[in-house]
Amino acid sequence: MDKHKPSEEMIKELDNLLSKINAMEIVASDDYQKNSIKIMRALVEGQIHSINEFGHLKKAIDLLTLQLFDVQNKIKN
Numbered sequence: 001m002d003k004h005k006p007s008e009e010m011i012k013e014l015d016n017l018l019s020k021i022n023a024m025e026i027v028a029s030d031d032y033q034k035n036s037i038k039i040m041r042a043l044v045e046g047q048i049h050s051i052n053e054f055g056h057l058k059k060a061i062d063l064l065t066l067q068l069f070d071v072q073n074k075i076k077n
Helices: 007-027 031-076
Strands: none
Touching: 007 031
16 A cells, blocks of 8 residues: 655646646647646646645644643643
């Protein structure tokens, strides 16, 4: 079973894909290619955004968990 890559590694790979997409855009010769490139760029940028948002959610859950433990300890004491 494959292990998930760290988010930093995934973002690096996606940044590399964006670079390739930018290079493709330079040599695109017709509207079909240009529109396909726009779609690929939107998908890759959306994926990067999703990974970043997931990181923010993870931090928020960690902070919330710490607060819950703090409240639980105050109730016990």
